[in-house]
Amino acid sequence: MSESATSLPSSASGRGSLLSPFNVISAVILLGGAAILAVRFTRGLAATTNLSYNYPWGLWIGFDVMSGVALAAGGFVTSSAVYLFGMKEYKPIVRPAILTGFLGYFLVVLGLLADLGRPWRLPYPFIRSAGPTSPLFEVALCVALYLTVLFIESTPAALEWLGLRWWRKVVGSMTIVLTILGLILSTMHQSTLGAMYLVSVLRLHPLWYSAQIPVHFFISAVAAGLSMVIVEGMISHRAFHHQVQISEERFKRINIGLAKGAAVTLAVYFAVKVIGISLENEWHLLGTGWGMWYLVELIGFVLVPCILFSVAYREDNLLLARVAAILTVFGVVLNRFNVTFIAFNWQLPEGQRYVPRWTEIWVTVAFITFAVVAFRWIAQRMPIMYEHPDYKDMH
Amino acid sequence: MHTLFDFLTHTKGITYIVAGILLVCFVPFWRFLTEREKNG
Numbered sequence: 132m133s134e135s136a137t138s139l140p141s142s143a144s145g146r147g148s149l150l151s152p153f154n155v156i157s158a159v160i161l162l163g164g165a166a167i168l169a170v171r172f173t174r175g176l177a178a179t180t181n182l183s184y185n186y187p188w189g190l191w192i193g194f195d196v197m198s199g200v201a202l203a204a205g206g207f208v209t210s211s212a213v214y215l216f217g218m219k220e221y222k223p224i225v226r227p228a229i230l231t232g233f234l235g236y237f238l239v240v241l242g243l244l245a246d247l248g249r250p251w252r253l254p255y256p257f258i259r260s261a262g263p264t265s266p267l268f269e270v271a272l273c274v275a276l277y278l279t280v281l282f283i284e285s286t287p288a289a290l291e292w293l294g295l296r297w298w299r300k301v302v303g304s305m306t307i308v309l310t311i312l313g314l315i316l317s318t319m320h321q322s323t324l325g326a327m328y329l330v331s332v333l334r335l336h337p338l339w340y341s342a343q344i345p346v347h348f349f350i351s352a353v354a355a356g357l358s359m360v361i362v363e364g365m366i367s368h369r370a371f372h373h374q375v376q377i378s379e380e381r382f383k384r385i386n387i388g389l390a391k392g393a394a395v396t397l398a399v400y401f402a403v404k405v406i407g408i409s410l411e412n413e414w415h416l417l418g419t420g421w422g423m424w425y426l427v428e429l430i431g432f433v434l435v436p437c438i439l440f441s442v443a444y445r446e447d448n449l450l451l452a453r454v455a456a457i458l459t460v461f462g463v464v465l466n467r468f469n470v471t472f473i474a475f476n477w478q479l480p481e482g483q484r485y486v487p488r489w490t491e492i493w494v495t496v497a498f499i500t501f502a503v504v505a506f507r508w509i510a511q512r513m514p515i516m517y518e519h520p521d522y523k524d525m526h
Numbered sequence: 527m528h529t530l531f532d533f534l535t536h537t538k539g540i541t542y543i544v545a546g547i548l549l550v551c552f553v554p555f556w557r558f559l560t561e562r563e564k565n566g
Contacts, residue, residue, distance in 0.1 A: 391559065398555055402552075406541060406544060409541040409544045409545075410537055410538075410541050412533070412536070412537040412540070441558060441559050445558065445561060446562075
Protein backbone atom coordinates (compact mmCIF):
# COMPACT_ATOMS: atom_id res chain seq x y z
CA MET A 132 0.00 0.00 0.00
CA SER A 133 1.19 3.57 -0.58
CA GLU A 134 2.88 5.53 2.20
CA SER A 135 0.10 8.06 2.36
CA ALA A 136 -2.35 5.40 3.43
CA THR A 137 -2.33 6.86 6.93
CA SER A 138 -3.99 10.02 5.63
CA LEU A 139 -6.78 8.09 3.97
CA PRO A 140 -10.24 7.82 5.48
CA SER A 141 -10.25 5.10 8.11
CA SER A 142 -11.01 1.87 6.33
CA ALA A 143 -10.49 -0.31 9.37
CA SER A 144 -13.38 1.19 11.30
CA GLY A 145 -15.78 -0.55 8.96
CA ARG A 146 -14.34 -3.95 9.81
CA GLY A 147 -15.82 -5.71 12.79
CA SER A 148 -15.51 -9.11 14.35
CA LEU A 149 -15.29 -12.10 12.05
CA LEU A 150 -18.41 -13.48 13.71
CA SER A 151 -20.58 -10.41 13.06
CA PRO A 152 -24.24 -11.11 12.15
CA PHE A 153 -23.51 -9.98 8.54
CA ASN A 154 -20.62 -12.42 8.20
CA VAL A 155 -22.46 -15.33 9.81
CA ILE A 156 -25.60 -14.90 7.66
CA SER A 157 -23.48 -14.42 4.52
CA ALA A 158 -21.45 -17.55 5.32
CA VAL A 159 -24.61 -19.65 5.80
CA ILE A 160 -26.07 -18.43 2.48
CA LEU A 161 -22.79 -18.92 0.60
CA LEU A 162 -22.15 -22.39 2.03
CA GLY A 163 -25.72 -23.42 1.21
CA GLY A 164 -25.28 -22.08 -2.32
CA ALA A 165 -21.97 -23.92 -2.72
CA ALA A 166 -23.59 -27.18 -1.57
CA ILE A 167 -26.45 -26.78 -4.09
CA LEU A 168 -23.98 -25.96 -6.87
CA ALA A 169 -21.99 -29.07 -5.94
CA VAL A 170 -25.17 -31.13 -6.43
CA ARG A 171 -25.89 -29.27 -9.69
CA PHE A 172 -22.44 -30.05 -11.13
CA THR A 173 -22.43 -33.69 -9.99
CA ARG A 174 -26.06 -34.68 -10.62
CA GLY A 175 -27.06 -32.19 -13.33
CA LEU A 176 -29.63 -29.45 -13.80
CA ALA A 177 -32.63 -31.72 -13.24
CA ALA A 178 -31.53 -32.40 -9.65
CA THR A 179 -31.48 -28.73 -8.68
CA THR A 180 -33.81 -26.86 -11.04
CA ASN A 181 -37.34 -27.06 -12.46
CA LEU A 182 -36.03 -26.35 -15.97
CA SER A 183 -37.56 -28.37 -18.79
CA TYR A 184 -37.68 -28.47 -22.58
CA ASN A 185 -40.55 -25.98 -22.37
CA TYR A 186 -38.54 -23.73 -20.05
CA PRO A 187 -34.83 -24.07 -20.79
CA TRP A 188 -34.31 -20.63 -19.24
CA GLY A 189 -35.49 -20.05 -15.70
CA LEU A 190 -34.53 -17.96 -12.69
CA TRP A 191 -30.79 -18.17 -13.25
CA ILE A 192 -31.13 -16.64 -16.70
CA GLY A 193 -34.10 -14.39 -15.81
CA PHE A 194 -32.39 -12.85 -12.80
CA ASP A 195 -28.66 -13.52 -12.89
CA VAL A 196 -28.25 -12.77 -16.60
CA MET A 197 -31.19 -10.70 -17.88
CA SER A 198 -31.73 -8.62 -14.73
CA GLY A 199 -28.05 -8.64 -13.73
CA VAL A 200 -26.95 -7.07 -17.00
CA ALA A 201 -29.69 -4.43 -16.83
CA LEU A 202 -28.99 -3.52 -13.21
CA ALA A 203 -25.26 -3.27 -13.94
CA ALA A 204 -25.92 -0.61 -16.59
CA GLY A 205 -25.16 2.12 -14.05
CA GLY A 206 -21.45 1.65 -14.83
CA PHE A 207 -21.61 2.71 -18.47
CA VAL A 208 -24.31 5.33 -17.85
CA THR A 209 -22.35 7.20 -15.17
CA SER A 210 -18.92 6.82 -16.77
CA SER A 211 -20.30 8.07 -20.11
CA ALA A 212 -22.00 11.01 -18.36
CA VAL A 213 -18.77 12.03 -16.60
CA TYR A 214 -16.04 11.26 -19.13
CA LEU A 215 -17.86 11.69 -22.43
CA PHE A 216 -20.56 14.26 -21.70
CA GLY A 217 -18.57 16.33 -19.21
CA MET A 218 -20.96 16.00 -16.26
CA LYS A 219 -18.09 16.19 -13.79
CA GLU A 220 -20.41 16.71 -10.82
CA TYR A 221 -21.22 12.98 -10.98
CA LYS A 222 -17.59 11.86 -10.67
CA PRO A 223 -17.88 10.72 -7.00
CA ILE A 224 -20.37 8.00 -8.00
CA VAL A 225 -18.44 6.65 -10.98
CA ARG A 226 -16.21 4.25 -9.05
CA PRO A 227 -18.97 2.63 -6.95
CA ALA A 228 -21.11 2.36 -10.12
CA ILE A 229 -18.29 0.75 -12.12
CA LEU A 230 -17.50 -1.66 -9.29
CA THR A 231 -21.21 -2.56 -9.04
CA GLY A 232 -21.22 -3.05 -12.82
CA PHE A 233 -18.14 -5.25 -12.75
CA LEU A 234 -19.52 -7.43 -9.95
CA GLY A 235 -22.88 -7.56 -11.74
CA TYR A 236 -21.30 -8.83 -14.95
CA PHE A 237 -19.13 -11.23 -12.98
CA LEU A 238 -22.35 -12.66 -11.54
CA VAL A 239 -23.74 -12.94 -15.06
CA VAL A 240 -20.84 -15.24 -15.94
CA LEU A 241 -21.25 -17.21 -12.70
CA GLY A 242 -25.00 -17.55 -13.41
CA LEU A 243 -24.26 -18.74 -16.94
CA LEU A 244 -21.75 -21.32 -15.69
CA ALA A 245 -24.40 -22.67 -13.30
CA ASP A 246 -27.14 -22.64 -15.93
CA LEU A 247 -25.39 -24.00 -19.02
CA GLY A 248 -25.79 -27.73 -19.47
CA ARG A 249 -22.18 -27.96 -20.58
CA PRO A 250 -20.51 -24.94 -18.99
CA TRP A 251 -17.07 -25.85 -20.26
CA ARG A 252 -18.35 -24.85 -23.68
CA LEU A 253 -18.75 -21.21 -22.60
CA PRO A 254 -15.75 -20.08 -24.72
CA TYR A 255 -16.97 -22.02 -27.78
CA PRO A 256 -18.34 -18.91 -29.58
CA PHE A 257 -14.79 -17.52 -29.66
CA ILE A 258 -12.71 -20.59 -30.36
CA ARG A 259 -14.81 -23.19 -32.13
CA SER A 260 -18.19 -22.19 -33.53
CA ALA A 261 -18.80 -18.48 -33.69
CA GLY A 262 -22.25 -18.29 -35.27
CA PRO A 263 -21.90 -14.56 -36.05
CA THR A 264 -25.48 -14.31 -37.34
CA SER A 265 -26.90 -15.27 -33.93
CA PRO A 266 -27.91 -12.62 -31.38
CA LEU A 267 -26.52 -14.97 -28.73
CA PHE A 268 -23.09 -14.67 -30.34
CA GLU A 269 -23.24 -10.89 -30.05
CA VAL A 270 -24.31 -11.14 -26.42
CA ALA A 271 -21.47 -13.58 -25.67
CA LEU A 272 -18.92 -11.39 -27.43
CA CYS A 273 -20.11 -8.10 -25.90
CA VAL A 274 -20.46 -9.48 -22.37
CA ALA A 275 -16.98 -11.01 -22.50
CA LEU A 276 -15.45 -7.79 -23.87
CA TYR A 277 -17.41 -5.51 -21.56
CA LEU A 278 -16.50 -7.59 -18.51
CA THR A 279 -12.87 -7.10 -19.52
CA VAL A 280 -13.46 -3.35 -19.99
CA LEU A 281 -15.14 -3.12 -16.58
CA PHE A 282 -12.28 -5.04 -15.00
CA ILE A 283 -9.74 -2.59 -16.43
CA GLU A 284 -11.95 0.36 -15.44
CA SER A 285 -12.06 -1.01 -11.88
CA THR A 286 -8.29 -1.44 -11.56
CA PRO A 287 -7.35 2.21 -10.73
CA ALA A 288 -8.72 1.74 -7.19
CA ALA A 289 -6.69 -1.45 -6.72
CA LEU A 290 -3.56 0.13 -8.24
CA GLU A 291 -3.88 3.17 -5.96
CA TRP A 292 -4.35 0.83 -3.00
CA LEU A 293 -1.23 -1.11 -3.98
CA GLY A 294 0.71 2.11 -4.69
CA LEU A 295 1.52 1.16 -8.29
CA ARG A 296 1.69 4.71 -9.59
CA TRP A 297 3.06 3.98 -13.08
CA TRP A 298 0.40 1.35 -13.84
CA ARG A 299 -2.24 3.66 -12.41
CA LYS A 300 -1.14 6.37 -14.87
CA VAL A 301 -1.25 3.92 -17.78
CA VAL A 302 -4.79 2.77 -16.94
CA GLY A 303 -5.84 6.38 -16.30
CA SER A 304 -4.70 7.37 -19.79
CA MET A 305 -7.04 4.73 -21.24
CA THR A 306 -10.16 6.08 -19.52
CA ILE A 307 -11.78 7.77 -22.53
CA VAL A 308 -11.15 4.80 -24.84
CA LEU A 309 -12.52 2.38 -22.24
CA THR A 310 -15.59 4.55 -21.66
CA ILE A 311 -16.35 4.73 -25.39
CA LEU A 312 -15.88 0.95 -25.66
CA GLY A 313 -18.16 0.45 -22.65
CA LEU A 314 -20.85 2.66 -24.16
CA ILE A 315 -20.74 0.89 -27.53
CA LEU A 316 -20.62 -2.64 -26.09
CA SER A 317 -23.42 -1.91 -23.60
CA THR A 318 -25.70 -0.39 -26.23
CA MET A 319 -25.15 -3.46 -28.36
CA HIS A 320 -25.68 -6.26 -25.88
CA GLN A 321 -28.33 -4.61 -23.68
CA SER A 322 -30.55 -4.40 -26.75
CA THR A 323 -29.48 -7.77 -28.15
CA LEU A 324 -30.59 -9.50 -24.96
CA GLY A 325 -34.07 -8.40 -26.04
CA ALA A 326 -33.37 -9.30 -29.67
CA MET A 327 -32.88 -12.92 -28.61
CA TYR A 328 -36.65 -13.04 -28.00
CA LEU A 329 -37.54 -11.91 -31.52
CA VAL A 330 -37.55 -15.59 -32.46
CA SER A 331 -40.13 -16.37 -29.73
CA VAL A 332 -43.06 -14.84 -31.55
CA LEU A 333 -45.42 -17.71 -30.71
CA ARG A 334 -44.06 -18.47 -27.26
CA LEU A 335 -43.92 -15.04 -25.64
CA HIS A 336 -47.24 -13.40 -24.83
CA PRO A 337 -48.09 -10.78 -27.51
CA LEU A 338 -48.12 -7.96 -24.95
CA TRP A 339 -44.48 -8.60 -24.07
CA TYR A 340 -43.44 -9.69 -27.53
CA SER A 341 -42.70 -6.77 -29.79
CA ALA A 342 -40.62 -6.08 -32.86
CA GLN A 343 -39.19 -3.24 -30.75
CA ILE A 344 -38.18 -5.48 -27.83
CA PRO A 345 -34.45 -4.67 -28.29
CA VAL A 346 -35.30 -0.98 -27.84
CA HIS A 347 -37.43 -1.82 -24.78
CA PHE A 348 -34.55 -3.73 -23.23
CA PHE A 349 -32.04 -0.95 -23.88
CA ILE A 350 -34.15 1.93 -22.54
CA SER A 351 -35.27 -0.04 -19.48
CA ALA A 352 -31.64 -0.96 -18.80
CA VAL A 353 -30.67 2.74 -18.73
CA ALA A 354 -33.50 3.40 -16.23
CA ALA A 355 -32.44 0.36 -14.19
CA GLY A 356 -28.81 1.47 -14.22
CA LEU A 357 -29.64 5.00 -13.00
CA SER A 358 -31.97 3.60 -10.32
CA MET A 359 -29.45 1.01 -9.22
CA VAL A 360 -26.85 3.77 -8.73
CA ILE A 361 -29.32 5.56 -6.42
CA VAL A 362 -30.12 2.34 -4.50
CA GLU A 363 -26.46 1.32 -4.28
CA GLY A 364 -25.54 4.86 -3.13
CA MET A 365 -28.25 4.76 -0.46
CA ILE A 366 -26.83 1.54 1.01
CA SER A 367 -23.11 2.16 0.55
CA HIS A 368 -23.33 5.78 1.76
CA ARG A 369 -24.71 4.47 5.03
CA ALA A 370 -22.39 1.47 5.29
CA PHE A 371 -19.23 3.44 4.43
CA HIS A 372 -20.21 6.83 5.85
CA HIS A 373 -16.79 7.08 7.56
CA GLN A 374 -15.11 7.03 4.12
CA VAL A 375 -17.38 9.40 2.22
CA GLN A 376 -15.70 12.74 1.57
CA ILE A 377 -18.41 14.62 -0.29
CA SER A 378 -20.95 16.61 1.69
CA GLU A 379 -24.49 15.40 2.30
CA GLU A 380 -25.74 18.30 0.19
CA ARG A 381 -23.56 17.34 -2.80
CA PHE A 382 -24.56 13.69 -2.47
CA LYS A 383 -28.19 14.75 -2.47
CA ARG A 384 -27.65 16.97 -5.57
CA ILE A 385 -26.10 14.01 -7.40
CA ASN A 386 -29.02 11.72 -6.57
CA ILE A 387 -31.61 14.33 -7.49
CA GLY A 388 -29.82 14.79 -10.82
CA LEU A 389 -29.97 11.04 -11.40
CA ALA A 390 -33.70 11.18 -10.55
CA LYS A 391 -34.23 13.68 -13.37
CA GLY A 392 -32.42 11.41 -15.81
CA ALA A 393 -34.43 8.40 -14.65
CA ALA A 394 -37.73 10.34 -14.94
CA VAL A 395 -37.05 11.26 -18.57
CA THR A 396 -35.82 7.73 -19.39
CA LEU A 397 -38.92 6.12 -17.87
CA ALA A 398 -41.18 8.60 -19.70
CA VAL A 399 -39.55 7.62 -23.01
CA TYR A 400 -39.78 3.92 -22.07
CA PHE A 401 -43.48 4.29 -21.24
CA ALA A 402 -44.13 6.05 -24.55
CA VAL A 403 -42.24 3.41 -26.56
CA LYS A 404 -44.17 0.61 -24.82
CA VAL A 405 -47.53 2.27 -25.55
CA ILE A 406 -46.53 2.81 -29.18
CA GLY A 407 -45.57 -0.89 -29.30
CA ILE A 408 -49.08 -1.90 -28.16
CA SER A 409 -50.55 0.39 -30.80
CA LEU A 410 -48.32 -0.87 -33.64
CA GLU A 411 -49.24 -4.48 -32.90
CA ASN A 412 -52.90 -3.50 -32.35
CA GLU A 413 -53.07 -5.24 -28.99
CA TRP A 414 -55.38 -2.88 -27.14
CA HIS A 415 -58.00 -5.61 -26.73
CA LEU A 416 -55.53 -7.81 -24.83
CA LEU A 417 -55.28 -5.24 -22.04
CA GLY A 418 -58.72 -6.32 -20.81
CA THR A 419 -57.59 -9.92 -20.22
CA GLY A 420 -55.89 -11.36 -17.12
CA TRP A 421 -52.51 -11.14 -18.84
CA GLY A 422 -53.39 -7.56 -19.75
CA MET A 423 -53.97 -6.72 -16.09
CA TRP A 424 -50.60 -8.22 -15.21
CA TYR A 425 -49.02 -6.19 -18.04
CA LEU A 426 -50.64 -3.02 -16.72
CA VAL A 427 -49.31 -3.77 -13.23
CA GLU A 428 -45.82 -3.76 -14.75
CA LEU A 429 -46.37 -0.79 -17.04
CA ILE A 430 -48.24 1.48 -14.65
CA GLY A 431 -47.03 0.27 -11.25
CA PHE A 432 -43.35 -0.05 -12.13
CA VAL A 433 -42.86 2.40 -15.03
CA LEU A 434 -45.41 5.22 -14.91
CA VAL A 435 -45.64 5.50 -11.10
CA PRO A 436 -41.84 5.63 -10.55
CA CYS A 437 -41.60 8.09 -13.47
CA ILE A 438 -44.04 10.41 -11.68
CA LEU A 439 -42.29 9.85 -8.34
CA PHE A 440 -38.89 10.68 -9.87
CA SER A 441 -40.35 13.84 -11.42
CA VAL A 442 -41.89 14.98 -8.13
CA ALA A 443 -38.65 14.07 -6.31
CA TYR A 444 -36.63 16.27 -8.69
CA ARG A 445 -39.16 19.08 -8.54
CA GLU A 446 -39.51 19.03 -4.77
CA ASP A 447 -35.85 18.18 -4.08
CA ASN A 448 -37.02 15.09 -2.20
CA LEU A 449 -34.29 12.43 -1.86
CA LEU A 450 -36.55 9.94 -0.06
CA LEU A 451 -39.04 9.98 -2.91
CA ALA A 452 -36.23 9.50 -5.43
CA ARG A 453 -35.07 6.43 -3.49
CA VAL A 454 -38.58 4.97 -3.35
CA ALA A 455 -38.91 5.51 -7.11
CA ALA A 456 -35.47 3.92 -7.68
CA ILE A 457 -36.43 0.81 -5.69
CA LEU A 458 -39.70 0.56 -7.65
CA THR A 459 -37.83 0.87 -10.95
CA VAL A 460 -35.32 -1.81 -9.99
CA PHE A 461 -38.20 -4.14 -9.05
CA GLY A 462 -39.99 -3.20 -12.26
CA VAL A 463 -37.08 -4.04 -14.54
CA VAL A 464 -36.50 -7.35 -12.73
CA LEU A 465 -40.24 -8.09 -13.08
CA ASN A 466 -40.07 -7.28 -16.79
CA ARG A 467 -37.16 -9.67 -17.30
CA PHE A 468 -38.99 -12.37 -15.30
CA ASN A 469 -42.11 -11.84 -17.41
CA VAL A 470 -40.17 -12.12 -20.65
CA THR A 471 -38.01 -15.04 -19.54
CA PHE A 472 -40.53 -17.34 -17.88
CA ILE A 473 -43.79 -15.79 -16.59
CA ALA A 474 -45.29 -14.70 -19.93
CA PHE A 475 -43.16 -17.23 -21.83
CA ASN A 476 -45.10 -20.29 -23.00
CA TRP A 477 -48.16 -18.56 -21.60
CA GLN A 478 -50.56 -20.96 -23.42
CA LEU A 479 -49.30 -24.00 -21.49
CA PRO A 480 -51.62 -25.49 -18.86
CA GLU A 481 -50.92 -24.54 -15.26
CA GLY A 482 -49.29 -27.85 -14.39
CA GLN A 483 -46.62 -27.45 -17.05
CA ARG A 484 -45.66 -23.88 -16.15
CA TYR A 485 -42.25 -23.15 -14.70
CA VAL A 486 -41.93 -22.21 -11.05
CA PRO A 487 -38.38 -21.85 -9.69
CA ARG A 488 -37.31 -24.53 -7.24
CA TRP A 489 -36.07 -23.37 -3.82
CA THR A 490 -32.56 -24.45 -4.76
CA GLU A 491 -32.59 -22.04 -7.73
CA ILE A 492 -33.72 -19.21 -5.47
CA TRP A 493 -31.05 -20.07 -2.89
CA VAL A 494 -28.27 -20.06 -5.50
CA THR A 495 -29.47 -16.70 -6.84
CA VAL A 496 -29.51 -15.24 -3.31
CA ALA A 497 -26.03 -16.73 -2.78
CA PHE A 498 -24.76 -14.99 -5.94
CA ILE A 499 -26.17 -11.66 -4.75
CA THR A 500 -24.62 -12.23 -1.31
CA PHE A 501 -21.29 -12.98 -2.98
CA ALA A 502 -21.47 -9.65 -4.83
CA VAL A 503 -22.37 -7.75 -1.65
CA VAL A 504 -19.54 -9.40 0.31
CA ALA A 505 -17.08 -8.69 -2.52
CA PHE A 506 -18.21 -5.04 -2.78
CA ARG A 507 -17.84 -4.65 0.99
CA TRP A 508 -14.40 -6.26 1.03
CA ILE A 509 -13.13 -4.05 -1.79
CA ALA A 510 -14.73 -0.81 -0.56
CA GLN A 511 -13.33 -1.33 2.94
CA ARG A 512 -9.82 -1.46 1.55
CA MET A 513 -9.64 0.49 -1.69
CA PRO A 514 -10.51 4.08 -2.61
CA ILE A 515 -14.00 3.43 -3.96
CA MET A 516 -16.09 5.81 -1.86
CA TYR A 517 -13.44 8.53 -1.72
CA GLU A 518 -10.64 10.05 -3.78
CA HIS A 519 -7.14 8.91 -2.95
CA PRO A 520 -5.22 12.06 -1.93
CA ASP A 521 -2.18 11.09 -4.05
CA TYR A 522 -4.24 10.74 -7.23
CA LYS A 523 -6.62 13.68 -7.11
CA ASP A 524 -7.87 15.08 -10.42
CA MET A 525 -6.72 11.99 -12.34
CA HIS A 526 -9.17 10.01 -14.47
CA MET B 527 -60.11 -5.51 -41.78
CA HIS B 528 -59.58 -8.11 -44.48
CA THR B 529 -56.06 -7.61 -45.78
CA LEU B 530 -52.63 -6.87 -44.37
CA PHE B 531 -52.86 -3.47 -46.02
CA ASP B 532 -56.10 -2.76 -44.10
CA PHE B 533 -54.41 -3.83 -40.86
CA LEU B 534 -51.31 -1.69 -41.42
CA THR B 535 -53.37 1.33 -42.46
CA HIS B 536 -55.51 0.99 -39.37
CA THR B 537 -52.71 0.37 -36.84
CA LYS B 538 -50.38 2.97 -38.33
CA GLY B 539 -53.17 5.52 -38.33
CA ILE B 540 -53.92 4.86 -34.67
CA THR B 541 -50.18 4.85 -33.84
CA TYR B 542 -49.66 8.27 -35.47
CA ILE B 543 -52.43 9.65 -33.25
CA VAL B 544 -51.01 7.92 -30.13
CA ALA B 545 -47.47 9.15 -30.93
CA GLY B 546 -48.83 12.68 -31.45
CA ILE B 547 -50.63 12.60 -28.10
CA LEU B 548 -47.50 11.29 -26.36
CA LEU B 549 -45.36 14.02 -27.95
CA VAL B 550 -47.82 16.70 -26.89
CA CYS B 551 -47.95 15.23 -23.37
CA PHE B 552 -44.15 15.38 -23.16
CA VAL B 553 -44.26 19.20 -23.23
CA PRO B 554 -46.23 19.63 -19.95
CA PHE B 555 -44.22 16.75 -18.44
CA TRP B 556 -40.96 18.57 -19.24
CA ARG B 557 -42.33 21.86 -17.96
CA PHE B 558 -43.47 20.16 -14.74
CA LEU B 559 -40.06 18.52 -14.34
CA THR B 560 -37.95 21.61 -14.98
CA GLU B 561 -40.13 24.28 -13.38
CA ARG B 562 -37.86 24.32 -10.34
CA GLU B 563 -34.84 25.21 -12.52
CA LYS B 564 -36.66 28.22 -13.95
CA ASN B 565 -37.66 29.40 -10.49
CA GLY B 566 -34.00 29.16 -9.51
